[in-house]
Amino acid sequence: MTALVTQKHRSTPARNSLRSMGLLLPMTWNQRVTLYYRTYSHFLHILAGDTAMLNFGQEQLCDETVAKFPPYGRWLDVGCGIGGPACYFGSRRPDVGITGINITDHQLVQAASRAATLGLESRVMFQHGDACNMPFDGTAHFDALYAIESAFHYPDKGAFVREAFRVLKAGGSFACADLVSREGRPIAWRDRFVNKVFFGWFGAFKTLGPSEWASLLESAGFEEVEIVDVTDSIFRPGLAGALERIEQERDELLRHYTPFSIAVVRWCYRWLLTDLERRPIQYVVMRARKPGA
Numbered sequence: 001m002t003a004l005v006t007q008k009h010r011s012t013p014a015r016n017s018l019r020s021m022g023l024l025l026p027m028t029w030n031q032r033v034t035l036y037y038r039t040y041s042h043f044l045h046i047l048a049g050d051t052a053m054l055n056f057g058q059e060q061l062c063d064e065t066v067a068k069f070p071p072y073g074r075w076l077d078v079g080c081g082i083g084g085p086a087c088y089f090g091s092r093r094p095d096v097g098i099t100g101i102n103i104t105d106h107q108l109v110q111a112a113s114r115a116a117t118l119g120l121e122s123r124v125m126f127q128h129g130d131a132c133n134m135p136f137d138g139t140a141h142f143d144a145l146y147a148i149e150s151a152f153h154y155p156d157k158g159a160f161v162r163e164a165f166r167v168l169k170a171g172g173s174f175a176c177a178d179l180v181s182r183e184g185r186p187i188a189w190r191d192r193f194v195n196k197v198f199f200g201w202f203g204a205f206k207t208l209g210p211s212e213w214a215s216l217l218e219s220a221g222f223e224e225v226e227i228v229d230v231t232d233s234i235f236r237p238g239l240a241g242a243l244e245r246i247e248q249e250r251d252e253l254l255r256h257y258t259p260f261s262i263a264v265v266r267w268c269y270r271w272l273l274t275d276l277e278r279r280p281i282q283y284v285v286m287r288a289r290k291p292g293a
């Protein structure tokens, strides 16, 4: 793990361009996601700023995600990134203990270091773990579970939902904030193509629509399933903020990435933001409850 952390200091435009070429090589899906986060870690860190949240909605999205969680007990953060959301909740909710899991080891090191710096290490912990095959035996470990902007990566969303059901206690709360496929309107082929290339590049594995997510949750046994569209209220301003940060932090970004890579990301964000309601994706917060208690 130390090697992965020191690699952070060896980031140059040339190195990151080479790493990004690696994304074209054959590898498992989880290896691909990990390489993506190694290649673009500086980009995401720079956009996240002090919050360390690697998502488009930041605090507002975090609050919306856990809006129906109990303010106590053991919570699981699935796809915890570099610990921004877990530390945010941990520092505001003294009666909550949080375990974060992630497949990307260098992010786990950063997450643990953030928790320690904030003095949260006894309540906010991180460990290696895959959302589709969680590292907990048996059932009923957690009072609540959330995944923030992570599930679009999962190759088997059904396995994730079944695992979430298994590790939650009876009556436990589930929440997932995610990019999903837009349903209910025809999408131009050009938009579908750009979406496939752009989202495929950053490791999205076949996104599902809200109704497909609802069926998965119900089939796994969840009840009180609700799916709230936050595309306009949270995603749109988050994306606009990310575009502004790219402009503001351009010099810092240029220390790690080529002007071409920065231009491509900026173009893709702009493409999404212009005419967002016609793009193939929308942003939702899904909530559900495991029956019982």
Ligand SMILES: C[S@@+](CC[C@H](N)C(=O)[O-])C[C@H]1O[C@@H](n2cnc3c(N)ncnc32)[C@H](O)[C@@H]1O
Pocket: 030, 033, 037, 052, 053, 054, 055, 078, 079, 080, 081, 082, 083, 084, 085, 101, 102, 103, 104, 107, 129, 130, 131, 132, 147, 148, 149, 150, 153, 154, 155
């Ligand atoms: C966009 S980041 C969001 C991180 C964090 N939730 C946040 O909001 O700051 C997505 C995260 O999901 C993690 N991830 C991707 N696939 C995963 C899997 N199968 N199991 C666990 N974590 C995964 C990635 O490593 C990354 O940290």
